[in-house]
Amino acid sequence: MSPKCPVPPLQDVTLSLVARQLIHALSRVTSEEDAALPFAMVSSYYESMGATSDIFQDLINLILSSEYLDPSVRFYTMRLLLKENVKSLATGLFPLPYYRKVLELIAEQGRHLTSLNLKGVWVKDEHLPLMYQIIKNLSNLTALNIPYIANDEVLKFIGEHNKVLKLLDISGETDITEIGIDAMLRGNPQLTQSLTVVNIGMYGEENIDHTDAALLIQRLPNLTNLGSYSFVGKSIYYIYNTDCPPGFTTKLQYLHDVETNLRTMKAIVALCPVLETIYLEQPEQGVLQMVKDLTILNKIKLNKFQCHELHQLLDKIGYKIVTLMLSGSLGSFNFTRIAETCRNLETLEFYQCQTATHEEEIPFNKLEHIEIIQGNLSNPCLKYLMCGSPKLKKIIIGDEVKLDDNDMSRMLRRNKFENLEGIWFPNAPRLTRDTVELLMECCPKLHSLGQLSGWRFTPDDMMLMRAIIASTNTDLVLSPLGIFQQGN
Numbered sequence: 001m002s003p004k005c006p007v008p009p010l011q012d013v014t015l016s017l018v019a020r021q022l023i024h025a026l027s028r029v030t031s032e033e034d035a036a037l038p039f040a041m042v043s044s045y046y047e048s049m050g051a052t053s054d055i056f057q058d059l060i061n062l063i064l065s066s067e068y069l070d071p072s073v074r075f076y077t078m079r080l081l082l083k084e085n086v087k088s089l090a091t092g093l094f095p096l097p098y099y100r101k102v103l104e105l106i107a108e109q110g111r112h113l114t115s116l117n118l119k120g121v122w123v124k125d126e127h128l129p130l131m132y133q134i135i136k137n138l139s140n141l142t143a144l145n146i147p148y149i150a151n152d153e154v155l156k157f158i159g160e161h162n163k164v165l166k167l168l169d170i171s172g173e174t175d176i177t178e179i180g181i182d183a184m185l186r187g188n189p190q191l192t193q194s195l196t197v198v199n200i201g202m203y204g205e206e207n208i209d210h211t212d213a214a215l216l217i218q219r220l221p222n223l224t225n226l227g228s229y230s231f232v233g234k235s236i237y238y239i240y241n242t243d244c245p246p247g248f249t250t251k252l253q254y255l256h257d258v259e260t261n262l263r264t265m266k267a268i269v270a271l272c273p274v275l276e277t278i279y280l281e282q283p284e285q286g287v288l289q290m291v292k293d294l295t296i297l298n299k300i301k302l303n304k305f306q307c308h309e310l311h312q313l314l315d316k317i318g319y320k321i322v323t324l325m326l327s328g329s330l331g332s333f334n335f336t337r338i339a340e341t342c343r344n345l346e347t348l349e350f351y352q353c354q355t356a357t358h359e360e361e362i363p364f365n366k367l368e369h370i371e372i373i374q375g376n377l378s379n380p381c382l383k384y385l386m387c388g389s390p391k392l393k394k395i396i397i398g399d400e401v402k403l404d405d406n407d408m409s410r411m412l413r414r415n416k417f418e419n420l421e422g423i424w425f426p427n428a429p430r431l432t433r434d435t436v437e438l439l440m441e442c443c444p445k446l447h448s449l450g451q452l453s454g455w456r457f458t459p460d461d462m463m464l465m466r467a468i469i470a471s472t473n474t475d476l477v478l479s480p481l482g483i484f485q486q487g488n
Helices: 010-026 032-048 053-064 071-081 096-109 125-137 152-161 178-185 189-194 210-219 232-240 262-271 287-293 307-320 335-341 379-387 405-414 433-442 459-471
Strands: 088-090 115-117 143-145 167-171 197-201 225-227 254-258 277-281 299-306 323-330 332-334 347-351 355-357 369-373 394-397 422-424 448-450
Touching (some): 010 032, 178 189, 178 210, 210 225, 210 232, 225 254, 232 254, 262 287, 307 332, 335 355, 379 394, 405 433, 433 459
Parallel strands (some): 088 115, 115 143, 143 167, 167 197, 197 225, 254 277, 277 299, 299 323, 347 369, 422 448
16 A cells, blocks of 8 residues: 555644744734734744744745745745844745845845845846845855846955855856956955856856856866856867866866767866766767766766667666666667666656667666656557566656556556655556556555546546545545546
């Protein structure tokens, strides 16, 4: 049977109760003038009960992440709880009229923050002076997320007032140039040593020039990830081909590049010896064969690639690979060959597979996660993937699944799916409630089952199964039926 719902930890129950009480109290506040008395009462109550800084941190995280709440409640929560010992703040989404108030509050009460995430508060034009003030006040920040906000002046302020930042998210559509990057890093040796992750630019768009991104790679010796930037290879080649210092290498662990050619790949191999993950889109012929020279690589992500080139690569280094994330393949993809060469594979994700085949049913002994969308899988191939993966935890198949109840019954009776936690077949018109019941019976760890709108599963079936799940305290989520099929 699927597992029983565990008894929730007392800490979670208590936190939820206190949060509901606080939300109820703050929902009665209608204006800034009305806030003083409830604030005083709540603060007095927390003080008398011995509330610690950890409680304030947990409460503010829980309430600010609940975006269904009225923004006034979330704002007043921030005003009440943003005290000295609250170190981390993620504002969540606020409407435009709250932008100034939120920024003023952080500038006034957030001086002790070490992590600030302003995703959801759009800071532009007239609000930028407040952003400068916040950066000036928060000299102890180790993580700053300000997507779509940064410009050269913001980077200059960061360079002048911050020396311990480790993660900086300045991604999205921004007005960043070499001038701002240079202003941030020049004369701040502590910051250049500290920064390890910089998210910059937008996926697929070179809104930040690759020569400007190269400046970050050159000047940040401990940089491990230039996230959200799709032209890192291009930047690496620029460094490699432009007065590169003898012996210079990077500490990049992740790299994303588009239309990679042989010259660029040569530069990547030379300057990025500790790459663990590589993401190549439309690599030139011959590029994949050079990936074998990245000695500690264990995760490969590809888009628009030739299957035979990937198979040739995995023949050489497949034993090291734990993750394959593939899309837009050209040619025939052979799952049996992957099972033979990638004995340590844990995750296989595939989107748009032109042709999928398999031969001998060699098992995927360590495969835990399978996600295939538009994979053109035959019934035998799907059965092979499921039955040949003894450690399978989650499987998602986006194509039409042509298995019926009898097929599922035979597989479940013959194979032990002892680790299966989630199964998602959004388009499985031959499966019924019988399969749902059988999955519940045979899979002792099954927590998630869906999307049942694509099954032969009626609203009455859903009501009955949910009643059974509730009455037996079963820890299983049946994802809702489509909006036009819901019965309750």
